[in-house]
Amino acid sequence: MEQEQQKAAELLEGGYDLHVHSFPSHMKRRLDDVEVLQQANEAKMAGVLIKNHYESTAARAALLNKRSGLSTKAYGGVVLNWPAGGLNPYAAESALRLGASFVWLPTRDAANCLAYGNMEGDFFDRPGIEILDEDGKLLPAVYEVLEVVRRYHAVFATGHVSPKESVIACRAARQMDVRTVLTHPEWKRTTVPGEIQAQLAQLGVVIEKDWNNIADGNYPAEDMIHNIRLTGCEHVFLATDRGQMGKETPREGMLRFIGLLLKNGFSDQEIKTMVHSVPESLLN
Numbered sequence: 001m002e003q004e005q006q007k008a009a010e011l012l013e014g015g016y017d018l019h020v021h022s023f024p025s026h027m028k029r030r031l032d033d034v035e036v037l038q039q040a041n042e043a044k045m046a047g048v049l050i051k052n053h054y055e056s057t058a059a060r061a062a063l064l065n066k067r068s069g070l071s072t073k074a075y076g077g078v079v080l081n082w083p084a085g086g087l088n089p090y091a092a093e094s095a096l097r098l099g100a101s102f103v104w105l106p107t108r109d110a111a112n113c114l115a116y117g118n119m120e121g122d123f124f125d126r127p128g129i130e131i132l133d134e135d136g137k138l139l140p141a142v143y144e145v146l147e148v149v150r151r152y153h154a155v156f157a158t159g160h161v162s163p164k165e166s167v168i169a170c171r172a173a174r175q176m177d178v179r180t181v182l183t184h185p186e187w188k189r190t191t192v193p194g195e196i197q198a199q200l201a202q203l204g205v206v207i208e209k210d211w212n213n214i215a216d217g218n219y220p221a222e223d224m225i226h227n228i229r230l231t232g233c234e235h236v237f238l239a240t241d242r243g244q245m246g247k248e249t250p251r252e253g254m255l256r257f258i259g260l261l262l263k264n265g266f267s268d269q270e271i272k273t274m275v276h277s278v279p280e281s282l283l284n
Helices: 002-012 033-042 058-067 089-097 140-151 163-175 194-202 211-215 221-231 250-263 268-283
Strands: 016-020 047-050 073-075 077-079 102-104 155-157 179-182 206-210 236-239
Touching (some): 016 206, 016 236, 077 089, 102 140, 140 155, 163 179, 194 221, 206 211, 206 221, 206 268, 211 221, 211 250
Parallel strands (some): 016 047, 155 179
């Protein structure tokens, strides 16, 4: 066991976690931005991406990088929920101008997400945001957002919109040559079959795999592993989606995720591809 933990720690060195939640946040979080970055630095990670559902984290990341004195770099982004104005290209450009790396479609405010009910910590009533018109085509505002993301060479991610919406948005983004991420397709509210994940990957979509979907019982580990194999490690990055109170820290989540894959026959190089190479390619 100690040898496996050491191997996981070695593979995490120089790696990234591109889905971390921390304080300040509208929801209770286990760690603040500084603590997340400090823990990642102790693990000799290259970077972490801080996500907040209701505000841009671009300025927070910029300040951390200027003042922390740490080698590990913080990255930020913006989620197009209602506090950002919904599908608002101006909010996207504002965050990108401050150095944001990711722009997510709506998460907690997506019509698809709200159809399952409020998530823990939701604090206002609101209509759900949809990204398709009555004919099933992307709304013009989505194309406006995509154009802004393309102009800044940033990443467009699907958030918590429906599987159907996600697939249509991914295809449109890739047609515009926008770097694109399918967000946690093993979460119960955004589940996309492995075969479709593989098809999207062939278009150049990068598939996000989150530790919490396994740890919280949303998806069997063996099925996620099957989907990774089906898609190919070169199209996948590992993340934790951690930071919740009462859960392991993001750093610990990454170590457990890596350890699980090692036990299931993934090679060191395959894990490095998903923890180092693929996320780095999205950020550079």
